[in-house]
Amino acid sequence: MINLKEITKTNLISIIDLDVNEHQKDQVAPNAVSITQGHYSNSAWFKGIFNDKIAVRFVMLDLVKKENRCFLWRFMIDKKYQGKGYGKIALTQVINYVKSLKIFDEIKTSYVPKDNSVEGFYKNFGFIKSKKIITEFDLEDSVEIGMKYLLK
Numbered sequence: 001m002i003n004l005k006e007i008t009k010t011n012l013i014s015i016i017d018l019d020v021n022e023h024q025k026d027q028v029a030p031n032a033v034s035i036t037q038g039h040y041s042n043s044a045w046f047k048g049i050f051n052d053k054i055a056v057r058f059v060m061l062d063l064v065k066k067e068n069r070c071f072l073w074r075f076m077i078d079k080k081y082q083g084k085g086y087g088k089i090a091l092t093q094v095i096n097y098v099k100s101l102k103i104f105d106e107i108k109t110s111y112v113p114k115d116n117s118v119e120g121f122y123k124n125f126g127f128i129k130s131k132k133i134i135t136e137f138d139l140e141d142s143v144e145i146g147m148k149y150l151l152k
């Protein structure tokens, strides 16, 4: 069963050890970097995603309630566990968590465009492209493409 769990002293290394395929390394930061950024951010919400007791994935959101801003900041699944449907289950759980907060109107995200990028995965969920997100998050100097998922 796929579960989102708090990252603790005990399971930290299993999350840090998760890694994507070589061609995906420009799509997402290493988890050690993400967890460090999360600790120094006032608005980061991050969890390890486990299949029973086995770490398979990491997710981090940036939640700025005052500005009604929910940004899917990091979302990765270890190369060994991709293509098994875990991503779909985990993102559904993340979306349900954000919905349950009853604060945000949409989940925003961005990705680096290339063959086999995460675009198709997000599109399957109903995420749509949004140029406004690139301006909102000061990403104009990057190649990133913005997407959003409407919660209401």
Ligand SMILES: CC(C)(COP(=O)(O)OP(=O)(O)OC[C@H]1O[C@@H](n2cnc3c(N)ncnc32)[C@H](O)[C@@H]1OP(=O)(O)O)[C@@H](O)C(=O)NCCC(=O)NCCS
Pocket (backbone or CB within 6 Å): 020, 024, 027, 028, 073, 074, 075, 076, 077, 078, 081, 082, 083, 084, 085, 086, 087, 088, 089, 110, 111, 116, 117, 118, 119, 120, 121, 124
């Ligand atoms: C993209 C990623 C999140 C998908 O996770 P996953 O667990 O392999 O996906 P699932 O097995 O749950 O697939 C769910 C559905 O999405 C589809 N899908 C998965 N990856 C896809 C991709 N890159 N493009 C298009 N469709 C994709 C699957 O075919 C499946 O379709 P179906 O429901 O019709 O059968 C994962 O490959 C990953 O971690 N990539 C590297 C990191 C990354 O790019 N993160 C996002 C930026 S932070």
